[in-house]
Amino acid sequence: MNLPGLRGHNAALVLDLLRGAGGGGVGRLELAERTGLTPQAVSKIVARLRGEGLVAEAGRRASTGGKPQTLLRLVPGAGYAVGVQLERDALVAVLVDLTGVVIGERRAAVDFSDGVDSVVEVAVGAVSALVGTASAGVEAGAPRTGGCAHPFRPAERLPTALEGSAAAAGVLGVGLALPGPLDHASGVLHRVTGFPEWDGYPLREVLAERLGLPVAVDKDTNAAALGLALAGVAESFAYLHLGTGLGAGLVLGGGVYRGARTGAGEFGHQVVRMDGPLCECGARGCVEALCLAAVARGDLDEAARALGTAAGNLVALLDIDLVLLGGRTVGAAEELFVRGVGAVVAERARREGAGAAVGVRVAPGGERGVAEGAAQLVLAPLFGRASAAFPANRT
Amino acid sequence: MNLPGLRGHNAALVLDLLRGAGGGGVGRLELAERTGLTPQAVSKIVARLRGEGLVAEAGRRASTGGKPQTLLRLVPGAGYAVGVQLERDALVAVLVDLTGVVIGERRAAVDFSDGVDSVVEVAVGAVSALVGTASAGVEAGAPRTGGCAHPFRPAERLPTALEGSAAAAGVLGVGLALPGPLDHASGVLHRVTGFPEWDGYPLREVLAERLGLPVAVDKDTNAAALGLALAGVAESFAYLHLGTGLGAGLVLGGGVYRGARTGAGEFGHQVVRMDGPLCECGARGCVEALCLAAVARGDLDEAARALGTAAGNLVALLDIDLVLLGGRTVGAAEELFVRGVGAVVAERARREGAGAAVGVRVAPGGERGVAEGAAQLVLAPLFGRASAAFPANRT
DNA sequence: CTACTTTGGCAACGGTGTTGCCAAAGTGCA
DNA sequence: TGCACTTTGGCAACACCGTTGCCAAAGTAG
Numbered sequence: 001m002n003l004p005g006l007r008g009h010n011a012a013l014v015l016d017l018l019r020g021a022g023g024g025g026v027g028r029l030e031l032a033e034r035t036g037l038t039p040q041a042v043s044k045i046v047a048r049l050r051g052e053g054l055v056a057e058a059g060r061r062a063s064t065g066g067k068p069q070t071l072l073r074l075v076p077g078a079g080y081a082v083g084v085q086l087e088r089d090a091l092v093a094v095l096v097d098l099t100g101v102v103i104g105e106r107r108a109a110v111d112f113s114d115g116v117d118s119v120v121e122v123a124v125g126a127v128s129a130l131v132g133t134a135s136a137g138v139e140a141g142a143p144r145t146g147g148c149a150h151p152f153r154p155a156e157r158l159p160t161a162l163e164g165s166a167a168a169a170g171v172l173g174v175g176l177a178l179p180g181p182l183d184h185a186s187g188v189l190h191r192v193t194g195f196p197e198w199d200g201y202p203l204r205e206v207l208a209e210r211l212g213l214p215v216a217v218d219k220d221t222n223a224a225a226l227g228l229a230l231a232g233v234a235e236s237f238a239y240l241h242l243g244t245g246l247g248a249g250l251v252l253g254g255g256v257y258r259g260a261r262t263g264a265g266e267f268g269h270q271v272v273r274m275d276g277p278l279c280e281c282g283a284r285g286c287v288e289a290l291c292l293a294a295v296a297r298g299d300l301d302e303a304a305r306a307l308g309t310a311a312g313n314l315v316a317l318l319d320i321d322l323v324l325l326g327g328r329t330v331g332a333a334e335e336l337f338v339r340g341v342g343a344v345v346a347e348r349a350r351r352e353g354a355g356a357a358v359g360v361r362v363a364p365g366g367e368r369g370v371a372e373g374a375a376q377l378v379l380a381p382l383f384g385r386a387s388a389a390f391p392a393n394r395t
Numbered sequence: 396m397n398l399p400g401l402r403g404h405n406a407a408l409v410l411d412l413l414r415g416a417g418g419g420g421v422g423r424l425e426l427a428e429r430t431g432l433t434p435q436a437v438s439k440i441v442a443r444l445r446g447e448g449l450v451a452e453a454g455r456r457a458s459t460g461g462k463p464q465t466l467l468r469l470v471p472g473a474g475y476a477v478g479v480q481l482e483r484d485a486l487v488a489v490l491v492d493l494t495g496v497v498i499g500e501r502r503a504a505v506d507f508s509d510g511v512d513s514v515v516e517v518a519v520g521a522v523s524a525l526v527g528t529a530s531a532g533v534e535a536g537a538p539r540t541g542g543c544a545h546p547f548r549p550a551e552r553l554p555t556a557l558e559g560s561a562a563a564a565g566v567l568g569v570g571l572a573l574p575g576p577l578d579h580a581s582g583v584l585h586r587v588t589g590f591p592e593w594d595g596y597p598l599r600e601v602l603a604e605r606l607g608l609p610v611a612v613d614k615d616t617n618a619a620a621l622g623l624a625l626a627g628v629a630e631s632f633a634y635l636h637l638g639t640g641l642g643a644g645l646v647l648g649g650g651v652y653r654g655a656r657t658g659a660g661e662f663g664h665q666v667v668r669m670d671g672p673l674c675e676c677g678a679r680g681c682v683e684a685l686c687l688a689a690v691a692r693g694d695l696d697e698a699a700r701a702l703g704t705a706a707g708n709l710v711a712l713l714d715i716d717l718v719l720l721g722g723r724t725v726g727a728a729e730e731l732f733v734r735g736v737g738a739v740v741a742e743r744a745r746r747e748g749a750g751a752a753v754g755v756r757v758a759p760g761g762e763r764g765v766a767e768g769a770a771q772l773v774l775a776p777l778f779g780r781a782s783a784a785f786p787a788n789r790t
Numbered sequence: 791c792t793a794c795t796t797t798g799g800c801a802a803c804g805g806t807g808t809t810g811c812c813a814a815a816g817t818g819c820a
Numbered sequence: 821t822g823c824a825c826t827t828t829g830g831c832a833a834c835a836c837c838g839t840t841g842c843c844a845a846a847g848t849a850g
Contacts (some may be wrong), residue, residue, distance in 0.1 A: 266747070315667055460849080462846040465798085
């Protein structure tokens, strides 16, 4: 790490604290204490960030007997990001500002069997429409933002039709959440079951080319987990998504854990019943197979018990104290699943005599959570929230 | 992070590269490339470290047409650490130098039922003896080391009988590896089954007081994993220890992953056969129970299959590509376990179409591995190898 | 012996966080 | 209303980090 690196690191630290505080604002002294820097250093950093238009004053705190603290906050309009959740039959895209607040949304039907080009076209259309929204919003609302220099956009390549307006609107990039295996670093899909045309397709590169914007891709569960992590639900937790399949996103120590090849969180085929019923993956006794079979025959209690068993394994293995449940199947019977999974996990924690209780809850954020998390794939690096323990990401 | 922090960070980067290279040595230019710093910055850092006695020149590389590179290496005698593996019936202590090479060993019989004080006494005796060895070795071998200022030892407290000689010998601290649950951060044991006296005992504090040296404690599997990580086996891997119980140590992204409360790696009670045979922990179908039962009836193939199933779960969940097996039970039939576990894991990787093969091997290091890893609990921080994603360790 | 390559230190520099100091802006009490 | 006190936060000088430009040292190649 060199001096520019140190500068960026500390700036990200400050920005992350401001982001975490939301609209309320944080005082300089609190920033100093929480970053470990001296108040004077924080003042300098804040002055720089104010000059770049990223940070602004947000009123004052009540005096405690002296000069009242000036509160600071992020400037929401200093940057935007688009998040796209692509499923096999639908696409959800959101536009969020620098603080992560959704300020635009587009939904569209897609069909993977229509071919790659068709789906890319729909995605480009949705993103373009949202970038237009950002452009309009900026022009109407925040006066100075369009004019100030955005420190994030190198803008090296030939401008596309979109790029001009995107840059003007301060759209920093596009995050794309996809089901199934892929490579986060290279942005290439793998083994899209049933759609061989998609296998190995360099989706990130193609979209970046078409949009003229940086594009980051990740698994949908990782995106959801990232969104939850930035929302501050916990330092470490697991997000379990039970929909048409079963997957997980792991947040360990504040960052999404993706493993060596973005494969971490492959939760559906955890074997919890050796020599059990055959799963479509070829193995026997996978949680996903047990869960979905139980759901299919209406036995939700048993589905929750299977899910709870696998969740308990995960909790014990990684020593985390929060499990968040999401996905359509969970959504259809939230209380039942929370109670069922919670019971198994709690029983196990009780037996192992662990101290703090492990929380099992429904993931906040609802249906848009994945798309919002996808947008955070773009914003997170600004706040020093790149993924934890993921060497391939260090490039 | 401030400037002294940056300085320390970069120094640790350089020291870690030198450690990784072993006695062979590394050139300044290679250090520059691998740290991302300029050659001049590396020169300055190396000059500081040479002044502190931590780094020395180690000959020259053959010329490539110009001035030959001066190779650099760690000075082994610049610091020592003691690693102690404490089991219920035995204690192994080793003295290692800064490069991790073992230069002394003590073994002793202990009995937990003799009480805490008795065991502490044995440990203190073994450590003291080894510190004496270091003292002697230093006086005989490396001439300047005793005299040079050790930057690691604040030496604030009242000197104990031992502390004088320990400081003189450059012993930086003691690492202690223990079976079962404990708190790495506070150094307190939990739930030592069958020995209630040990429960909640502040072992780290007591030992530190008695020895007058810093003491770090950790689970035995974590210590072993740390040793393997520093030996450079892989960036991410799992160490599975099958002895009288079954545990795991996880290394994710270069550092030991301990979770929120040092509980990560609780592998033995991963449920792989829901509603299976009752385990002594109260659950049903734990790997440990299945494995040990199979071993007890002589069916090692089945034990390996159960272990392989759980290992496969872990590999898929964390996306790692190396599993190392250790422990007495594995040692008794190494090839069988490697083949059995490897077959299950490979079969699963094949089904999931993963690219790179997952390696399953016997952990190198043998019986002393845990004690050596325990010593690295002291040395690792010097090389910037504090645990990954472990917030409680940031203090 | 000369020309060239490569290494690595010296000196000056820009920029980081830190320290010492003090103006600004409040409260509290006489 | 006025003075003392507290707290905030900027200004200026500073120490120290990595960087840049330069060049001596130490080899090879012909």
